[in-house]
Amino acid sequence: MTTIRGARTAKGRMRSPWRIALLVALAVVVLGTVGLGWIYLRLNSSIHTFDSGGLSKHRPTAGPSQSENVLVIGSDARNDGNSSLGGGDANDIGRSDTAFLLHIYADHKHALAVSIPRDTLVTIPPCKLPDGSWTKTQTKTMFNAAFSVGQTDKGNPACTQNAVEQLTGLRVDHTVVVDFKGFAALTSVVGGVRVCLPQDVYEKDLDPNRATLGNLLFKKGEQTVSGQQALNYVRIRHGLGDGSDIGRIKRQQAFLSSLIKKVKGNGITPTNLLPLADAATKSLTVDPGLGTANKLISFAMSLKDIDLHNTKFVTLPWRYAGERVAVVEPDASNLWAALKADRTIDGTDASGRKQPQGGASESPTPTRNVSGAGIDVAVYNGTTMSSLTPKAVAALTEHGFNVTVTARASSHDGTTTVIEYGAGLKPQAETVARLFPGAQLDFIGGLGINVVLGAPYATGSSSAPATPTAVPSWVTDDARSADDDPCSNLTYGSGG
Template identity: 35%
Template structure:
């Protein structure tokens, strides 16, 4: 859908307008102050979308004229993860009131999360702009941020109007003076101004918390995605232009996120349905020092970040359905396998090595200390040796294949993590000795995170 929007716009209005849209965007160096950044996973994309609470360009003082700290803050923080196979997208909401470690001085390369201070999440943007938010996120999660897009109040309002409004579903009537909004209960279409008040209000709907507001924002984004997929938008170049012109005029982005890059990303997502866009929130718990703040629930948050970092399934999600694989081309007897037991289950590595040995593999347990952060089964292989890895992975349906430049051709490593399944027979196994009975199992997979998909009924 998104690819069709951009292509239709370019074809209908022309290259000159496309260049104009590109020139609308303000630029920022998101790597400023960072000398050591995480590894960039090939193919996958992580885009940090920040909603700035600057009031400039609104043409009104209804929402105030500034912030208590002076300068804008990150009112909304979304990490959009696009999988390498373009079959799924995670939109992770980061509560703005989260208390986390952060670099004391983001502009100083020697100042890092590790030697930093604890502060509220949206103060990172206030103190150091997008680069500080990126440096903090990368330092906390080990996730490489490919791109950043900052949209302000004015841009959000204009984008909604560019779509012709967006539908919402209110459980009760609201009248919020601070948010400048008065709405009836039920399903209705909001203008840009009404939508801005709707996604920002906290005092008159729900429990007044930022977490409750995030749920409302996620439902609104789902509704926006549904609206954008309607063919009426594709058939109206004037509306397409109004939408993208509003977005780019109010956008600040990294140097590499121009219209050409946006078109490339959009084109790669043309087969992505709204049912494959998943909204989740970083798991949190109360922050003891201040009841008005939260902190990330360490284990659950780490599991979520690991899924994003490793481009794998969300915690507790059903594994993606695998397409029918082509025939295996490398025999088990031509492959040496080292098995790494990255769990606390004693004997799991030995059991799995034996299950591979009876099928013709030369298999042994690797002398590697567990890190206890692996998920499922990862099959590591030398560059260019995918066929050997495919034969090994056939014993573990759903296993993730990863290139490891330290390995040589014909040598494959199997890493067993939480939730790993035990070995099954590969189609081209050798010998007829039955696989030994599995008596050891990996610890269970992480608990599912609360989520919603973009195709869900907004009144559901």
């Protein structure tokens, strides 16, 4: 006869497999959660952030859309173990030999990366030094020098970000610096990147100071590279095409296209991104807004819907100025204006806004939303109506603009209000123009913005509305999509 105690014991034995299974499942969940938490903790401890206190006090205002601008800097620093990959002085804090501004359109279905040649002559705004003082503005200085002006790893990224905001008139939302180690590690984690060489490449092509040709580094044609080989590929400048940095930029754009294709092919999921983040954070320096693993991975996840064909690469409109590179205007300003308006380089509206029914265009943003913080404006009266100047000054100061000069225009027919702007200032000029309906935008060179008042401003009427200027065809025709053939458009100049 089975006792009550025996019955309970037997019943307990029958339940024990389910109980064990439940405990095992619970343990797996707990351990998995703890493990994931440990990984995030490790990632957080590896992330380096730069000093955002070095950012300019007169930054461009953020636009009304949900677009984002991300500055990506490739540092050639030799410190922190990078000299083993790139050679040179192990104490060298480096320059930004590779840099591009990535514009993620508000619809999060399009992206455009604009490469900025290292030799571009730009204005470098004041930069914060380790002792807390600020440098003076430097004009006609090579762009890659901005990264070393701050004299420290913590300060350099802010100096370069200030220079890019000065150049483009666009607010940079995030900045990411990748050094040699981080780049090599990323390419290894994804299992290598498919590239193409237009010809055989030897050691002398990487180091022109060599007396001999050296060993063969790459055979002509397609191949997969990672680690040191990948680093060699993006650094090669001499011996391909005309040996210029412009040609190297083309190969770097092709490499990034293949890298994006590989990452998207593997699948953009938190599980796949964790190994990438683990490798990257050991050698990444980011702005505080990306300073945690969660923020970095969330940002990467936000890019998963951008199609390869809609991921484009272009180079800042440029021309040679002796041995340096000059910005071509107004072409560059037209490119920045397109990004600010969330127009793709082919003119597509990628703002994500719904168009009104019937095909009518949207009404302009009300002037109450105009912010002129940090924008200096000179006002010139091109009419005989003396009351126009105080009216314009009051409107500008009410919206935060800083009016620096008021005077009579030297010569103007007074039939149209004109907003004149200097290099890199078209986006700010467009902000000014929102207070002057129908104003004409006119690039004049120089460094400032002038409002030349016309008769229509007296009555509040407008002449023909200003329309955005298209991105020049010579820029769009040279664009690369992330799904392009890796062997196409690899060099500039001879041999291309």
